[in-house]
Amino acid sequence: METVFTPWQSLGGGALIGVASVLLMASLGRIMGATGVLAGLLYPANWSDWSWRAAVLAGMVSAPLVISLLTGQMPAVQVPVSTPMLVIGGFIVGLGVTYGSGCTSGHGVCGMARLSPRSIAAVITFMITTGLTVYVVRHVIGG
Amino acid sequence: MRLIASYIIGLIFGVGISISGMANPAKVLNFxxxxxxxxxxLIFVMGGAVVVTFIGYRFVLKRPAPMLEQKFQLPTRRDLDLPLIGGSAVFGIGWGIAGFCPGGALPALGTGKSEVxxxxxxLLAGIFAVNIMNRMRQMRSATA
Structure with a gap:
Protein backbone atom coordinates (compact mmCIF):
# COMPACT_ATOMS: atom_id res chain seq x y z
CA MET A 1 0.00 0.00 0.00
CA GLU A 2 1.54 3.31 -1.12
CA THR A 3 1.34 6.29 1.24
CA VAL A 4 1.90 9.96 0.47
CA PHE A 5 5.08 11.64 1.78
CA THR A 6 3.90 14.32 4.26
CA PRO A 7 7.00 16.08 5.64
CA TRP A 8 5.27 19.24 6.92
CA GLN A 9 2.29 17.50 8.46
CA SER A 10 4.58 14.97 10.11
CA LEU A 11 6.93 17.68 11.36
CA GLY A 12 3.97 19.62 12.80
CA GLY A 13 2.53 16.50 14.42
CA GLY A 14 5.95 15.68 15.85
CA ALA A 15 6.27 19.20 17.25
CA LEU A 16 2.89 18.79 18.99
CA ILE A 17 4.06 15.48 20.49
CA GLY A 18 7.06 17.43 21.77
CA VAL A 19 4.86 20.20 23.19
CA ALA A 20 2.78 17.61 25.07
CA SER A 21 5.94 15.98 26.46
CA VAL A 22 7.31 19.33 27.66
CA LEU A 23 3.97 20.35 29.21
CA LEU A 24 3.66 17.06 31.12
CA MET A 25 7.15 17.53 32.54
CA ALA A 26 6.42 21.19 33.37
CA SER A 27 3.13 20.43 35.13
CA LEU A 28 3.35 16.95 36.69
CA GLY A 29 7.07 16.29 36.35
CA ARG A 30 6.51 13.10 34.40
CA ILE A 31 7.85 11.41 31.29
CA MET A 32 5.27 11.34 28.47
CA GLY A 33 5.32 7.67 27.53
CA ALA A 34 2.42 5.62 26.23
CA THR A 35 3.84 2.49 27.86
CA GLY A 36 4.17 4.22 31.22
CA VAL A 37 0.64 5.64 30.99
CA LEU A 38 -0.81 2.20 30.20
CA ALA A 39 1.23 0.29 32.77
CA GLY A 40 0.33 2.79 35.48
CA LEU A 41 -3.35 2.42 34.62
CA LEU A 42 -3.19 -1.36 34.87
CA TYR A 43 -1.08 -1.43 38.04
CA PRO A 44 -1.81 1.81 39.89
CA ALA A 45 0.14 2.76 42.99
CA ASN A 46 -2.68 4.97 44.32
CA TRP A 47 -5.62 7.13 43.18
CA SER A 48 -3.66 10.25 42.25
CA ASP A 49 -1.18 8.12 40.32
CA TRP A 50 -4.02 6.46 38.41
CA SER A 51 -6.23 9.49 37.77
CA TRP A 52 -3.78 11.69 35.83
CA ARG A 53 -2.97 8.77 33.54
CA ALA A 54 -6.66 8.11 32.95
CA ALA A 55 -7.09 11.81 32.05
CA VAL A 56 -4.12 11.66 29.63
CA LEU A 57 -5.58 8.54 28.01
CA ALA A 58 -9.00 10.21 27.71
CA GLY A 59 -7.33 13.18 26.01
CA MET A 60 -5.46 10.90 23.59
CA VAL A 61 -8.58 8.95 22.66
CA SER A 62 -10.64 12.10 22.07
CA ALA A 63 -8.04 13.51 19.64
CA PRO A 64 -9.44 11.90 16.45
CA LEU A 65 -12.90 13.25 17.27
CA VAL A 66 -11.54 16.76 17.81
CA ILE A 67 -9.66 16.52 14.50
CA SER A 68 -12.78 15.36 12.68
CA LEU A 69 -14.78 18.25 14.17
CA LEU A 70 -12.12 20.75 13.03
CA THR A 71 -11.30 19.33 9.61
CA GLY A 72 -14.40 17.33 8.74
CA GLN A 73 -12.54 14.05 8.49
CA MET A 74 -11.09 11.41 10.80
CA PRO A 75 -7.30 10.92 10.72
CA ALA A 76 -6.29 8.08 8.39
CA VAL A 77 -5.79 4.69 10.03
CA GLN A 78 -5.02 2.18 7.26
CA VAL A 79 -4.15 -1.31 8.45
CA PRO A 80 -2.47 -3.42 5.76
CA VAL A 81 -2.10 -6.27 8.29
CA SER A 82 -4.28 -9.36 8.82
CA THR A 83 -6.13 -9.86 12.11
CA PRO A 84 -3.96 -12.81 13.26
CA MET A 85 -0.83 -10.74 12.60
CA LEU A 86 -2.33 -7.79 14.54
CA VAL A 87 -2.93 -10.09 17.50
CA ILE A 88 0.55 -11.63 17.35
CA GLY A 89 2.19 -8.24 16.81
CA GLY A 90 0.21 -6.62 19.61
CA PHE A 91 1.09 -9.36 22.08
CA ILE A 92 4.79 -9.15 21.15
CA VAL A 93 4.72 -5.34 21.52
CA GLY A 94 3.20 -5.80 25.00
CA LEU A 95 6.00 -8.17 26.03
CA GLY A 96 8.70 -5.96 24.56
CA VAL A 97 7.67 -2.60 25.99
CA THR A 98 7.20 -4.10 29.46
CA TYR A 99 10.69 -5.65 29.55
CA GLY A 100 12.22 -2.70 27.72
CA SER A 101 10.39 -0.21 29.99
CA GLY A 102 9.30 2.05 27.15
CA CYS A 103 8.49 2.54 23.50
CA THR A 104 8.63 5.21 20.81
CA SER A 105 7.24 7.99 23.02
CA GLY A 106 9.02 7.35 26.33
CA HIS A 107 12.40 6.25 24.96
CA GLY A 108 12.09 7.64 21.44
CA VAL A 109 11.08 11.19 22.33
CA CYS A 110 11.54 11.92 26.04
CA GLY A 111 14.56 9.68 26.62
CA MET A 112 16.32 10.81 23.45
CA ALA A 113 15.68 14.44 24.39
CA ARG A 114 17.33 13.79 27.78
CA LEU A 115 20.23 12.06 25.99
CA SER A 116 19.64 9.03 28.22
CA PRO A 117 22.06 6.25 27.22
CA ARG A 118 19.41 3.62 28.00
CA SER A 119 16.88 5.28 25.73
CA ILE A 120 19.36 5.83 22.89
CA ALA A 121 20.33 2.14 23.08
CA ALA A 122 16.64 1.13 23.19
CA VAL A 123 15.77 3.26 20.13
CA ILE A 124 18.71 1.99 18.05
CA THR A 125 17.76 -1.57 18.98
CA PHE A 126 14.07 -1.35 18.10
CA MET A 127 14.64 0.65 14.91
CA ILE A 128 16.92 -2.16 13.69
CA THR A 129 14.57 -5.01 14.65
CA THR A 130 11.52 -3.19 13.26
CA GLY A 131 13.30 -2.60 9.95
CA LEU A 132 14.47 -6.21 9.75
CA THR A 133 10.99 -7.49 10.60
CA VAL A 134 9.32 -5.34 7.92
CA TYR A 135 11.92 -6.54 5.41
CA VAL A 136 11.35 -10.19 6.27
CA VAL A 137 7.53 -9.89 6.32
CA ARG A 138 7.31 -7.95 3.04
CA HIS A 139 10.23 -9.19 0.96
CA VAL A 140 11.22 -12.62 2.27
CA ILE A 141 7.93 -14.21 3.39
CA GLY A 142 5.56 -11.96 1.45
CA GLY A 143 7.74 -11.43 -1.63
CA MET B 1 -6.42 21.14 37.91
CA ARG B 2 -4.07 18.16 37.55
CA LEU B 3 -6.73 16.24 35.69
CA ILE B 4 -7.65 19.11 33.37
CA ALA B 5 -3.97 19.67 32.57
CA SER B 6 -3.49 15.93 31.99
CA TYR B 7 -6.51 15.74 29.69
CA ILE B 8 -5.33 18.68 27.57
CA ILE B 9 -1.80 17.26 27.39
CA GLY B 10 -3.20 13.89 26.28
CA LEU B 11 -5.29 15.69 23.67
CA ILE B 12 -2.29 17.62 22.29
CA PHE B 13 -0.28 14.39 22.18
CA GLY B 14 -3.13 12.56 20.45
CA VAL B 15 -3.63 15.32 17.87
CA GLY B 16 0.12 15.33 17.19
CA ILE B 17 0.19 11.55 16.79
CA SER B 18 -2.89 11.57 14.55
CA ILE B 19 -1.73 14.26 12.11
CA SER B 20 1.87 13.03 12.08
CA GLY B 21 0.99 9.60 10.70
CA MET B 22 2.20 7.58 13.72
CA ALA B 23 -1.35 6.28 14.23
CA ASN B 24 -1.43 4.95 10.67
CA PRO B 25 0.21 1.50 10.31
CA ALA B 26 0.38 1.83 6.51
CA LYS B 27 2.63 4.89 6.94
CA VAL B 28 4.66 3.42 9.79
CA LEU B 29 5.40 0.20 7.89
CA ASN B 30 6.30 2.13 4.73
CA PHE B 31 8.80 4.18 6.73
CA LEU B 42 8.22 9.51 10.14
CA ILE B 43 11.76 10.81 10.40
CA PHE B 44 10.15 14.27 10.49
CA VAL B 45 7.87 13.19 13.36
CA MET B 46 10.81 11.94 15.39
CA GLY B 47 12.89 15.01 14.50
CA GLY B 48 10.16 17.51 15.38
CA ALA B 49 9.26 15.77 18.63
CA VAL B 50 12.84 15.28 19.86
CA VAL B 51 13.98 18.83 19.01
CA VAL B 52 10.97 20.48 20.71
CA THR B 53 11.30 18.23 23.76
CA PHE B 54 15.08 18.73 23.95
CA ILE B 55 14.71 22.53 23.97
CA GLY B 56 11.65 22.53 26.25
CA TYR B 57 13.25 20.20 28.81
CA ARG B 58 16.29 22.55 29.06
CA PHE B 59 14.00 25.26 30.43
CA VAL B 60 11.60 23.09 32.43
CA LEU B 61 14.22 21.01 34.23
CA LYS B 62 16.08 24.13 35.38
CA ARG B 63 13.13 24.90 37.65
CA PRO B 64 13.22 23.46 41.18
CA ALA B 65 9.93 21.54 40.76
CA PRO B 66 7.04 21.02 38.36
CA MET B 67 4.06 23.36 38.71
CA LEU B 68 1.52 20.88 40.09
CA GLU B 69 3.73 18.36 41.91
CA GLN B 70 6.48 18.29 44.53
CA LYS B 71 9.26 16.99 42.30
CA PHE B 72 10.30 15.77 38.87
CA GLN B 73 10.15 12.00 38.46
CA LEU B 74 12.95 11.16 36.07
CA PRO B 75 14.46 7.75 35.38
CA THR B 76 17.89 7.69 37.00
CA ARG B 77 19.36 4.46 35.64
CA ARG B 78 22.05 4.80 33.01
CA ASP B 79 23.26 1.20 32.70
CA LEU B 80 22.36 -1.00 29.75
CA ASP B 81 20.99 -4.41 30.68
CA LEU B 82 19.47 -7.43 28.97
CA PRO B 83 15.78 -6.65 29.72
CA LEU B 84 16.20 -3.17 28.17
CA ILE B 85 17.94 -4.33 25.00
CA GLY B 86 16.07 -7.64 24.66
CA GLY B 87 12.73 -5.97 25.41
CA SER B 88 13.38 -3.21 22.88
CA ALA B 89 14.42 -5.77 20.25
CA VAL B 90 11.20 -7.72 20.88
CA PHE B 91 9.12 -4.52 20.77
CA GLY B 92 10.58 -3.76 17.33
CA ILE B 93 9.59 -7.19 16.01
CA GLY B 94 6.00 -6.63 17.17
CA TRP B 95 5.95 -3.09 15.77
CA GLY B 96 7.22 -4.38 12.44
CA ILE B 97 4.53 -7.06 12.33
CA ALA B 98 1.54 -4.94 13.40
CA GLY B 99 2.56 -1.40 12.41
CA PHE B 100 1.12 0.01 15.64
CA CYS B 101 3.18 1.13 18.64
CA PRO B 102 1.44 1.96 21.95
CA GLY B 103 1.71 5.74 21.42
CA GLY B 104 0.23 5.41 17.96
CA ALA B 105 -2.52 2.97 18.87
CA LEU B 106 -3.98 4.71 21.94
CA PRO B 107 -5.07 7.89 20.10
CA ALA B 108 -6.15 5.72 17.14
CA LEU B 109 -8.70 4.04 19.44
CA GLY B 110 -10.69 7.26 19.05
CA THR B 111 -11.33 6.51 15.37
CA GLY B 112 -13.40 3.52 16.49
CA LYS B 113 -11.73 1.19 13.99
CA SER B 114 -11.96 -2.43 15.10
CA GLU B 115 -8.35 -3.20 14.09
CA VAL B 116 -7.09 -0.76 16.72
CA LEU B 123 -1.01 -5.38 23.68
CA LEU B 124 -2.69 -5.48 27.10
CA ALA B 125 -2.50 -9.29 27.07
CA GLY B 126 1.26 -9.02 26.48
CA ILE B 127 1.71 -6.56 29.35
CA PHE B 128 -0.36 -8.81 31.66
CA ALA B 129 1.62 -11.88 30.59
CA VAL B 130 4.93 -10.33 31.66
CA ASN B 131 3.50 -9.19 34.98
CA ILE B 132 2.02 -12.62 35.70
CA MET B 133 5.34 -14.29 34.85
CA ASN B 134 7.20 -11.86 37.10
CA ARG B 135 4.78 -12.49 39.95
CA MET B 136 5.10 -16.26 39.59
CA ARG B 137 8.89 -15.98 39.63
CA GLN B 138 8.72 -13.85 42.78
CA MET B 139 6.45 -16.39 44.47
CA ARG B 140 8.77 -19.24 43.52
CA SER B 141 11.83 -17.42 44.86
CA ALA B 142 9.92 -16.52 48.04
CA THR B 143 9.02 -20.15 48.76
CA ALA B 144 12.41 -21.57 47.77
Whole structure:
Protein backbone atom coordinates (compact mmCIF):
# COMPACT_ATOMS: atom_id res chain seq x y z
CA MET A 1 0.00 0.00 0.00
CA GLU A 2 1.54 3.31 -1.12
CA THR A 3 1.34 6.29 1.24
CA VAL A 4 1.90 9.96 0.47
CA PHE A 5 5.08 11.64 1.78
CA THR A 6 3.90 14.32 4.26
CA PRO A 7 7.00 16.08 5.64
CA TRP A 8 5.27 19.24 6.92
CA GLN A 9 2.29 17.50 8.46
CA SER A 10 4.58 14.97 10.11
CA LEU A 11 6.93 17.68 11.36
CA GLY A 12 3.97 19.62 12.80
CA GLY A 13 2.53 16.50 14.42
CA GLY A 14 5.95 15.68 15.85
CA ALA A 15 6.27 19.20 17.25
CA LEU A 16 2.89 18.79 18.99
CA ILE A 17 4.06 15.48 20.49
CA GLY A 18 7.06 17.43 21.77
CA VAL A 19 4.86 20.20 23.19
CA ALA A 20 2.78 17.61 25.07
CA SER A 21 5.94 15.98 26.46
CA VAL A 22 7.31 19.33 27.66
CA LEU A 23 3.97 20.35 29.21
CA LEU A 24 3.66 17.06 31.12
CA MET A 25 7.15 17.53 32.54
CA ALA A 26 6.42 21.19 33.37
CA SER A 27 3.13 20.43 35.13
CA LEU A 28 3.35 16.95 36.69
CA GLY A 29 7.07 16.29 36.35
CA ARG A 30 6.51 13.10 34.40
CA ILE A 31 7.85 11.41 31.29
CA MET A 32 5.27 11.34 28.47
CA GLY A 33 5.32 7.67 27.53
CA ALA A 34 2.42 5.62 26.23
CA THR A 35 3.84 2.49 27.86
CA GLY A 36 4.17 4.22 31.22
CA VAL A 37 0.64 5.64 30.99
CA LEU A 38 -0.81 2.20 30.20
CA ALA A 39 1.23 0.29 32.77
CA GLY A 40 0.33 2.79 35.48
CA LEU A 41 -3.35 2.42 34.62
CA LEU A 42 -3.19 -1.36 34.87
CA TYR A 43 -1.08 -1.43 38.04
CA PRO A 44 -1.81 1.81 39.89
CA ALA A 45 0.14 2.76 42.99
CA ASN A 46 -2.68 4.97 44.32
CA TRP A 47 -5.62 7.13 43.18
CA SER A 48 -3.66 10.25 42.25
CA ASP A 49 -1.18 8.12 40.32
CA TRP A 50 -4.02 6.46 38.41
CA SER A 51 -6.23 9.49 37.77
CA TRP A 52 -3.78 11.69 35.83
CA ARG A 53 -2.97 8.77 33.54
CA ALA A 54 -6.66 8.11 32.95
CA ALA A 55 -7.09 11.81 32.05
CA VAL A 56 -4.12 11.66 29.63
CA LEU A 57 -5.58 8.54 28.01
CA ALA A 58 -9.00 10.21 27.71
CA GLY A 59 -7.33 13.18 26.01
CA MET A 60 -5.46 10.90 23.59
CA VAL A 61 -8.58 8.95 22.66
CA SER A 62 -10.64 12.10 22.07
CA ALA A 63 -8.04 13.51 19.64
CA PRO A 64 -9.44 11.90 16.45
CA LEU A 65 -12.90 13.25 17.27
CA VAL A 66 -11.54 16.76 17.81
CA ILE A 67 -9.66 16.52 14.50
CA SER A 68 -12.78 15.36 12.68
CA LEU A 69 -14.78 18.25 14.17
CA LEU A 70 -12.12 20.75 13.03
CA THR A 71 -11.30 19.33 9.61
CA GLY A 72 -14.40 17.33 8.74
CA GLN A 73 -12.54 14.05 8.49
CA MET A 74 -11.09 11.41 10.80
CA PRO A 75 -7.30 10.92 10.72
CA ALA A 76 -6.29 8.08 8.39
CA VAL A 77 -5.79 4.69 10.03
CA GLN A 78 -5.02 2.18 7.26
CA VAL A 79 -4.15 -1.31 8.45
CA PRO A 80 -2.47 -3.42 5.76
CA VAL A 81 -2.10 -6.27 8.29
CA SER A 82 -4.28 -9.36 8.82
CA THR A 83 -6.13 -9.86 12.11
CA PRO A 84 -3.96 -12.81 13.26
CA MET A 85 -0.83 -10.74 12.60
CA LEU A 86 -2.33 -7.79 14.54
CA VAL A 87 -2.93 -10.09 17.50
CA ILE A 88 0.55 -11.63 17.35
CA GLY A 89 2.19 -8.24 16.81
CA GLY A 90 0.21 -6.62 19.61
CA PHE A 91 1.09 -9.36 22.08
CA ILE A 92 4.79 -9.15 21.15
CA VAL A 93 4.72 -5.34 21.52
CA GLY A 94 3.20 -5.80 25.00
CA LEU A 95 6.00 -8.17 26.03
CA GLY A 96 8.70 -5.96 24.56
CA VAL A 97 7.67 -2.60 25.99
CA THR A 98 7.20 -4.10 29.46
CA TYR A 99 10.69 -5.65 29.55
CA GLY A 100 12.22 -2.70 27.72
CA SER A 101 10.39 -0.21 29.99
CA GLY A 102 9.30 2.05 27.15
CA CYS A 103 8.49 2.54 23.50
CA THR A 104 8.63 5.21 20.81
CA SER A 105 7.24 7.99 23.02
CA GLY A 106 9.02 7.35 26.33
CA HIS A 107 12.40 6.25 24.96
CA GLY A 108 12.09 7.64 21.44
CA VAL A 109 11.08 11.19 22.33
CA CYS A 110 11.54 11.92 26.04
CA GLY A 111 14.56 9.68 26.62
CA MET A 112 16.32 10.81 23.45
CA ALA A 113 15.68 14.44 24.39
CA ARG A 114 17.33 13.79 27.78
CA LEU A 115 20.23 12.06 25.99
CA SER A 116 19.64 9.03 28.22
CA PRO A 117 22.06 6.25 27.22
CA ARG A 118 19.41 3.62 28.00
CA SER A 119 16.88 5.28 25.73
CA ILE A 120 19.36 5.83 22.89
CA ALA A 121 20.33 2.14 23.08
CA ALA A 122 16.64 1.13 23.19
CA VAL A 123 15.77 3.26 20.13
CA ILE A 124 18.71 1.99 18.05
CA THR A 125 17.76 -1.57 18.98
CA PHE A 126 14.07 -1.35 18.10
CA MET A 127 14.64 0.65 14.91
CA ILE A 128 16.92 -2.16 13.69
CA THR A 129 14.57 -5.01 14.65
CA THR A 130 11.52 -3.19 13.26
CA GLY A 131 13.30 -2.60 9.95
CA LEU A 132 14.47 -6.21 9.75
CA THR A 133 10.99 -7.49 10.60
CA VAL A 134 9.32 -5.34 7.92
CA TYR A 135 11.92 -6.54 5.41
CA VAL A 136 11.35 -10.19 6.27
CA VAL A 137 7.53 -9.89 6.32
CA ARG A 138 7.31 -7.95 3.04
CA HIS A 139 10.23 -9.19 0.96
CA VAL A 140 11.22 -12.62 2.27
CA ILE A 141 7.93 -14.21 3.39
CA GLY A 142 5.56 -11.96 1.45
CA GLY A 143 7.74 -11.43 -1.63
CA MET B 1 -6.42 21.14 37.91
CA ARG B 2 -4.07 18.16 37.55
CA LEU B 3 -6.73 16.24 35.69
CA ILE B 4 -7.65 19.11 33.37
CA ALA B 5 -3.97 19.67 32.57
CA SER B 6 -3.49 15.93 31.99
CA TYR B 7 -6.51 15.74 29.69
CA ILE B 8 -5.33 18.68 27.57
CA ILE B 9 -1.80 17.26 27.39
CA GLY B 10 -3.20 13.89 26.28
CA LEU B 11 -5.29 15.69 23.67
CA ILE B 12 -2.29 17.62 22.29
CA PHE B 13 -0.28 14.39 22.18
CA GLY B 14 -3.13 12.56 20.45
CA VAL B 15 -3.63 15.32 17.87
CA GLY B 16 0.12 15.33 17.19
CA ILE B 17 0.19 11.55 16.79
CA SER B 18 -2.89 11.57 14.55
CA ILE B 19 -1.73 14.26 12.11
CA SER B 20 1.87 13.03 12.08
CA GLY B 21 0.99 9.60 10.70
CA MET B 22 2.20 7.58 13.72
CA ALA B 23 -1.35 6.28 14.23
CA ASN B 24 -1.43 4.95 10.67
CA PRO B 25 0.21 1.50 10.31
CA ALA B 26 0.38 1.83 6.51
CA LYS B 27 2.63 4.89 6.94
CA VAL B 28 4.66 3.42 9.79
CA LEU B 29 5.40 0.20 7.89
CA ASN B 30 6.30 2.13 4.73
CA PHE B 31 8.80 4.18 6.73
CA UNK B 32 10.68 0.97 7.49
CA UNK B 33 10.19 -0.47 4.01
CA UNK B 34 13.25 1.15 2.47
CA UNK B 35 13.44 -1.68 -0.07
CA UNK B 36 9.80 -1.16 -1.13
CA UNK B 37 7.18 1.61 -0.89
CA UNK B 38 9.43 3.87 1.22
CA UNK B 39 7.76 6.89 2.89
CA UNK B 40 10.31 8.88 4.93
CA UNK B 41 7.65 11.02 6.71
CA LEU B 42 8.22 9.51 10.14
CA ILE B 43 11.76 10.81 10.40
CA PHE B 44 10.15 14.27 10.49
CA VAL B 45 7.87 13.19 13.36
CA MET B 46 10.81 11.94 15.39
CA GLY B 47 12.89 15.01 14.50
CA GLY B 48 10.16 17.51 15.38
CA ALA B 49 9.26 15.77 18.63
CA VAL B 50 12.84 15.28 19.86
CA VAL B 51 13.98 18.83 19.01
CA VAL B 52 10.97 20.48 20.71
CA THR B 53 11.30 18.23 23.76
CA PHE B 54 15.08 18.73 23.95
CA ILE B 55 14.71 22.53 23.97
CA GLY B 56 11.65 22.53 26.25
CA TYR B 57 13.25 20.20 28.81
CA ARG B 58 16.29 22.55 29.06
CA PHE B 59 14.00 25.26 30.43
CA VAL B 60 11.60 23.09 32.43
CA LEU B 61 14.22 21.01 34.23
CA LYS B 62 16.08 24.13 35.38
CA ARG B 63 13.13 24.90 37.65
CA PRO B 64 13.22 23.46 41.18
CA ALA B 65 9.93 21.54 40.76
CA PRO B 66 7.04 21.02 38.36
CA MET B 67 4.06 23.36 38.71
CA LEU B 68 1.52 20.88 40.09
CA GLU B 69 3.73 18.36 41.91
CA GLN B 70 6.48 18.29 44.53
CA LYS B 71 9.26 16.99 42.30
CA PHE B 72 10.30 15.77 38.87
CA GLN B 73 10.15 12.00 38.46
CA LEU B 74 12.95 11.16 36.07
CA PRO B 75 14.46 7.75 35.38
CA THR B 76 17.89 7.69 37.00
CA ARG B 77 19.36 4.46 35.64
CA ARG B 78 22.05 4.80 33.01
CA ASP B 79 23.26 1.20 32.70
CA LEU B 80 22.36 -1.00 29.75
CA ASP B 81 20.99 -4.41 30.68
CA LEU B 82 19.47 -7.43 28.97
CA PRO B 83 15.78 -6.65 29.72
CA LEU B 84 16.20 -3.17 28.17
CA ILE B 85 17.94 -4.33 25.00
CA GLY B 86 16.07 -7.64 24.66
CA GLY B 87 12.73 -5.97 25.41
CA SER B 88 13.38 -3.21 22.88
CA ALA B 89 14.42 -5.77 20.25
CA VAL B 90 11.20 -7.72 20.88
CA PHE B 91 9.12 -4.52 20.77
CA GLY B 92 10.58 -3.76 17.33
CA ILE B 93 9.59 -7.19 16.01
CA GLY B 94 6.00 -6.63 17.17
CA TRP B 95 5.95 -3.09 15.77
CA GLY B 96 7.22 -4.38 12.44
CA ILE B 97 4.53 -7.06 12.33
CA ALA B 98 1.54 -4.94 13.40
CA GLY B 99 2.56 -1.40 12.41
CA PHE B 100 1.12 0.01 15.64
CA CYS B 101 3.18 1.13 18.64
CA PRO B 102 1.44 1.96 21.95
CA GLY B 103 1.71 5.74 21.42
CA GLY B 104 0.23 5.41 17.96
CA ALA B 105 -2.52 2.97 18.87
CA LEU B 106 -3.98 4.71 21.94
CA PRO B 107 -5.07 7.89 20.10
CA ALA B 108 -6.15 5.72 17.14
CA LEU B 109 -8.70 4.04 19.44
CA GLY B 110 -10.69 7.26 19.05
CA THR B 111 -11.33 6.51 15.37
CA GLY B 112 -13.40 3.52 16.49
CA LYS B 113 -11.73 1.19 13.99
CA SER B 114 -11.96 -2.43 15.10
CA GLU B 115 -8.35 -3.20 14.09
CA VAL B 116 -7.09 -0.76 16.72
CA UNK B 117 -9.14 -2.41 19.46
CA UNK B 118 -7.82 -5.83 18.43
CA UNK B 119 -4.24 -4.56 18.59
CA UNK B 120 -4.71 -2.85 21.97
CA UNK B 121 -6.38 -5.95 23.47
CA UNK B 122 -3.39 -8.06 22.37
CA LEU B 123 -1.01 -5.38 23.68
CA LEU B 124 -2.69 -5.48 27.10
CA ALA B 125 -2.50 -9.29 27.07
CA GLY B 126 1.26 -9.02 26.48
CA ILE B 127 1.71 -6.56 29.35
CA PHE B 128 -0.36 -8.81 31.66
CA ALA B 129 1.62 -11.88 30.59
CA VAL B 130 4.93 -10.33 31.66
CA ASN B 131 3.50 -9.19 34.98
CA ILE B 132 2.02 -12.62 35.70
CA MET B 133 5.34 -14.29 34.85
CA ASN B 134 7.20 -11.86 37.10
CA ARG B 135 4.78 -12.49 39.95
CA MET B 136 5.10 -16.26 39.59
CA ARG B 137 8.89 -15.98 39.63
CA GLN B 138 8.72 -13.85 42.78
CA MET B 139 6.45 -16.39 44.47
CA ARG B 140 8.77 -19.24 43.52
CA SER B 141 11.83 -17.42 44.86
CA ALA B 142 9.92 -16.52 48.04
CA THR B 143 9.02 -20.15 48.76
CA ALA B 144 12.41 -21.57 47.77
Missing amino acids: FDVAGAWDPS FIFVAA
